[in-house]
Amino acid sequence: MVLEVKGRVEAVEGNQQKLEVKLLLLGANSVGKSALTVRFLTRRFISEYGDIESVNSRVERIHGQEVCFNVWDSLYTQDCEKIPSVSDKQLQWADGIILVYSICDHQSFDVVRQQLQHIRRCRKSIPVVIVANKRDLWRHRSVSDEEGCLLAQSQSCSFFEVSAAETFHGVLLVFHHLFDLIRESRVLRKSSAGMQGIVRSMSAVFWKKRAE
Ligand SMILES: Nc1nc2c(ncn2[C@@H]2O[C@H](COP(=O)(O)OP(=O)(O)OP(=O)(O)O)[C@@H](O)[C@H]2O)c(=O)[nH]1
Numbered sequence: 167m168v169l170e171v172k173g174r175v176e177a178v179e180g181n182q183q184k185l186e187v188k189l190l191l192l193g194a195n196s197v198g199k200s201a202l203t204v205r206f207l208t209r210r211f212i213s214e215y216g217d218i219e220s221v222n223s224r225v226e227r228i229h230g231q232e233v234c235f236n237v238w239d240s241l242y243t244q245d246c247e248k249i250p251s252v253s254d255k256q257l258q259w260a261d262g263i264i265l266v267y268s269i270c271d272h273q274s275f276d277v278v279r280q281q282l283q284h285i286r287r288c289r290k291s292i293p294v295v296i297v298a299n300k301r302d303l304w305r306h307r308s309v310s311d312e313e314g315c316l317l318a319q320s321q322s323c324s325f326f327e328v329s330a331a332e333t334f335h336g337v338l339l340v341f342h343h344l345f346d347l348i349r350e351s352r353v354l355r356k357s358s359a360g361m362q363g364i365v366r367s368m369s370a371v372f373w374k375k376r377a378e
Contacts, residue, residue, distance in 0.1 A: 185234070185349075186234045189236065189237050189261065189264060189344060190238045190264070191239050192263060192264070192266070193266035193277060193278060193281070194273065194274040195274075196271075196274075197266045197267050197271065197274045197299055198266060199239050201330035202266060202299065202337055203222065205334055205337040206224070206235075209334045211330055211331050219239065221236055221238045222237055222239070238260070257292075260292065261292075262293040262295070262348045263292060263293070265278045265285075267298060267309065268299055269301060269304070269306075269307045269327070270307060270308055270309075271308065272309055275317075279317060282294065282296075282321050291351065293348050293350075294323040295324045295344045296323050297326050297340055298325070299329065302331050303329075326343070328340060
């Protein structure tokens with residue numbers, strides 16, 4: 167079940183504003199999307215998770231500011247004829263994406279590669295973090311960390327290897343890092359919109375003067 171969530175910035179007590187970010191988790195079946203989500207939201211690791219697609223929230227204070235994380239834990243549908251199980255709705259909704267694969271499953275790495283290609287075609291500059299999960303199962307590794315790193319570098323993404331089963335902090339780092347990327351990209355968008363505004367006003371003055 168997918169629950170719709172509120173707007174982007176909400177006023178809270180006084181003049182302070184609560185920042186809101188929307189994070190989408192994608193990746194093949196059983197790579198640990200729910201495990202990562204639940205770890206981040208509750209600090210806990212539970213070994214089994216239902217097949218429920220959901221958006222859940224958690225509010226945190228980062229650098230003195232309230233941040234509401236809305237996390238969409240998606241389901242991978244194998245029978246999808248279209249590009250691997252990423253809908254337009256998901257891509258329009260998200261401020262940032264976490265692409266998850268399991269280090270023990272090379273096919274799940276291929277799914278991430280395909281999903282990333284699709285994402286870059288639709289939303290070229292959306293912040294993306296690639297997460298190689300199940301690091302605790304290194305004895306069964308079939309994807310090297312170099313492969314993950316190279317893919318991330320080639321598509322301007324960040325890369326983390328974690329274990330949702332083992333630690334909360336590694337998982338927290340992923341979500342916080344994505345939050346930082348989203349904040350930077352918003353600042354960049356704002357300043358480029360500001361520049362465009364200045365250029366527009368200057369050219370309006372210029373053309374007005376020429377017309378006089
Ligand atoms: N050893 C180990 N097992 C993990 C880890 N993360 C998840 N799992 C296990 O992998 C299985 C699948 O995890 P899920 O979180 O349900 O994976 P998912 O990607 O949400 O799967 P779908 O809901 O099918 O899309 C579960 O049995 C988890 O307990 C991890 O870091 N290490």
